Amino acid sequence: KLKTVPIRAVRIKDGFWAQRRKTNITSSIPSMHDELLAHGRMDNFLRLQGKSTEPQKGPVYSDSDIYKWTEAVGFQLQNNDQSELRRTTDTMIREVVAVQEPSGYLNTYFNGDRKPLRMQYDTQTTGHELYCIGHMLQGAIAYYRATGDPTLLDAGIRFVNDFLIPNYGPGANQKEIVSGHPEIEMSLIELSRTTGDRRYVDLAGYILHGDPRIPLRPQQIVYMYCGIPFTSRTKLEGHAVRCMYACCGATDYYLETGDQAYWKTLNMLWDDLNAHQLYVTGGVGARAAGEAFGDAYELPNAQAYGESCAAIGNMMWNWRMLSATGDAKFTDVMERALYNGINSGMSLDGTTYCYRNPLAFDPSGESRDRHLVDGKIRNAWYDTTCCPPNLERTFASLSGYFYSTSQDGVYVHLYDNSEMNWHLNDGTPVKVAQETNYPWSGDVKITVSPAKPGEFVMYVRVPGWSKKNSVKVNGKEFAGAKPGEYLAIRRQWAENDTIDLSFDMTTHLLKANPAVTEDRGRVAFQRGPIVFCMEHLDQADHNAGMNLAGYIVRLDGETTTHFEPELLNGVMMLSHPAMLSDISSDTGLYFSAATPKPKETATTIRLIPYYAWANRDPASMQVWIPYRDA
């Protein structure tokens, strides 16, 4: 229903996201390049050309690290050219394609002793060959769109055309295929969009359907979220990133084919997400074991896995559902994930990353977790380094998520200082600009300038969290804004027409469904799209022993807000009346309910945006805070 506006057509200007994106290009992408090289990710390619004597480094999916980083570069270069970065990447791409075999096959891991394992169906379930190629195709397309250089894209097409399509598929002479880690599905469809070759959609469809010749154990079917007809799924389960990427591929397939069986399944799965599986931060995938979705309502806080990649997958999926419908409920989830569970994944300085994104944290108690290095949740490198370049490509591509066009106009999805120079579906050039201090302020001024006056619709999103809204067109009230919907403003638009939006920035205290055990008796704070958290070092008594367990929010209190320009690159801080319960005395693990309550003193808690946590000294953190009724 909606058409994507290319990244290059949108400029994000100074503001909330510009700061993050500047860090991304000046700090994250260069430092990740160095990390990738230091950990042998390019040596893997050089070794096969006799240019390196290093042994194979990293896990089976290590080629994808290079491809995801290349995709981040490709998106970045679509915004502005960076000649040095381009030269570096060009060189890397040449080393990659030099390893492609005459058959079209390309993978550095399955060589030498491992050569016989290539594309065996057992290997496909865990070997990530197609996952790597999927990321290669995405990186190649982004790079091609930025630079016009088809080197990597041609290599990707050779893999698909020469190696994959002739040899794998339903034909009698073709072999079995399973994606193992879904990713190839959406990249094949993007390749079809890029080249016009519909065979790629068909192959994606075959993979999404599952190859009936491959015997899979029930656990594999759950964990991999592929191998059986996607349309037979009824709930989110298994490895969260696999599951989200499968949903992305399936939505892309629906967008290309209109297959209603897919659409029915996708909506059922989305309802499961929204009703049972979504953290208030937009993160998904509660369980560390198997990096997996938990049961319905299983959303622990300190033990939350909430992998950065899964939150990204969630955003990518909701973006596709939005494209299919123009329904703002999907944008609400996208925005929730982007500002919170994704944005938390990269440190403010852009050099360290969270793999897990828990909603509560105690630095003294977490030493057993394998994703902490020396007790730190943010680290520059993980041997499975999926999340860092995934975050980089997300921020680099962000301008592509702000606007869409439709048959009858323009959609505005996200708010930040920005300028779109694009055209209506009928070809009329149109410029849409935003001026705002979003997300700290709810006021957004949009200027609409078509090249020539004409009637069309400006669809402006009213976020679900904004209960009272004001919309003015050229200074005059425009009625009809409803929370969680796009407001359709159909009129004759001419140059420098304005839309003034004013969203409700009241801080909301949220409760969770009582079936979410760990959130029971607790509230979370949200203001605009931003979810907040307490870090111990912002609290008045931050030297006390019991960390954050003693704070109790007073529901009869009023939240006050204060912008702190020097703190954490500039954040809104919330203050709220609370009680501090003296629970440092040792009651033991269990004690009689008849024991007198500990003494309480009045205090004020202070909260920072969740995305900014763990950017100072290690400290306890919590999003969900116990409350007491008035």
Next chain:
Amino acid sequence: KLKTVPIRAVRIKDGFWAQRRKTNITSSIPSMHDELLAHGRMDNFLRLQGKSTEPQKGPVYSDSDIYKWTEAVGFQLQNNDQSELRRTTDTMIREVVAVQEPSGYLNTYFNGDRKPLRMQYDTQTTGHELYCIGHMLQGAIAYYRATGDPTLLDAGIRFVNDFLIPNYGPGANQKEIVSGHPEIEMSLIELSRTTGDRRYVDLAGYILHGDPRIPLRPQQIVYMYCGIPFTSRTKLEGHAVRCMYACCGATDYYLETGDQAYWKTLNMLWDDLNAHQLYVTGGVGARAAGEAFGDAYELPNAQAYGESCAAIGNMMWNWRMLSATGDAKFTDVMERALYNGINSGMSLDGTTYCYRNPLAFDPSGESRDRHLVDGKIRNAWYDTTCCPPNLERTFASLSGYFYSTSQDGVYVHLYDNSEMNWHLNDGTPVKVAQETNYPWSGDVKITVSPAKPGEFVMYVRVPGWSKKNSVKVNGKEFAGAKPGEYLAIRRQWAENDTIDLSFDMTTHLLKANPAVTEDRGRVAFQRGPIVFCMEHLDQADHNAGMNLAGYIVRLDGETTTHFEPELLNGVMMLSHPAMLSDISSDTGLYFSAATPKPKETATTIRLIPYYAWANRDPASMQVWIPYRDA
């Protein structure tokens, strides 16, 4: 400090445990025998003799299934002879020892292609060869004590004397050794106690110290809980059963050597258990991932792992700590585990078992758990069938946990109808008998009958949960009983002297330390040693949609008790005033804290003993129930 009273010297008479033990011998042990055979556990031994053509069945540790079952039989035969069971077991033992190689080595898994892997140190970390032999030794000792038949014991001694001691150890010509899954340590010490050979204690000490020649990754050191000096441990962590068995072996080593470094470590670890890691059911090991201890206070309910074997390991360890001290705090933990987290592991009919023992359960939501078969938490067979025979050997050996002797008298640890016919440490025969309806009643009549009158001490345990106590000796009040201590009654005892104990059976509502996130705002019910739970099918509205999430205990209410002789083999049922919150309406996953509270209606909740849950139709269950203050 305390000396064990042999199993054969104690008879448990009709009452709470006699019922369970009767089920164990008439149902569990025979049905598990059939399951073991049906799943090829004996074929593994027969195949190596050319008597079976079946391939190797089951995981690497499958030999231990046979040995643990043999140990259960051995304990059972110490209580009363069962000629058919003995014949069956004798035959199995002959098939086992027939497989022992001239070198002394015995293991059915590491044969054929796997022969070169035998006892490589890498294999030792995961291969369970010593774990299997440890269970073999325990089974052999129990069987020898019951029958005098040394067949299996001799084979075990040959493994240790001929294969292990000459080849493995610190010597220049000896190879590296690591237990991998601790178990061999405590069995070597029991073998030393049985044979008088101190070399076994020394070898156990070497293993407990860790072989410095084996390079282990940090995760292995945490997970296996061995491989570095036991005395360098400061907290419980890693695989819970491994950790508990390591603590058992270390306590046995302390008991034999008096090494104070061990004692210091053991007490530090016990404090960690008691302050941070113990479920109210006595279960331990919160995490499914790695079947492991979690962080401090990480005690989730629905997601609790609480493996039956870990609760058993906890009881075995506390029994050893009690033996070293006579301190009733260890007996309190033992009793908590036995009546609750262990007893829950076997169905009332003795034919199905829990692997996990969660403290909350929703049969509709748990289909993703690998220990559920067809949605059922109790199953007759698991391919890793460690828990079922472990439960069987525990119940079969229970009479050995009731009494001890000390330098100056007799300790009474557990209460149930029973009779000890043994002797004081000075050799004077003494009979101690109990008459009681414990755990439903707190009244226990103990009759003490020494063969000749004399002065000694009767140490009677006052449970930690019993706050008001009455003790009478020959009908006269005896002062000094304190909760959680042994009351020492020193006097001249003569035939048919009586001690009348009356413990406080008030139902306690317990709260947990606020750092236990999931228990916050909730209470658990305990009466005597029994922890209770709500099952949905006992509630007035058991057809309602939201399962148990709507019930709120009124702290100002009084618990009433009612014995139900026909229910669940006869249980005390608790009733308590509560509110039922109408939360079936769909609020979504998150909603404003300003949303009006759902309507509440007064109701009464009904609770059954936790150990008896999941013995009827599948139903939601919870131990920790939300409360509201008066």
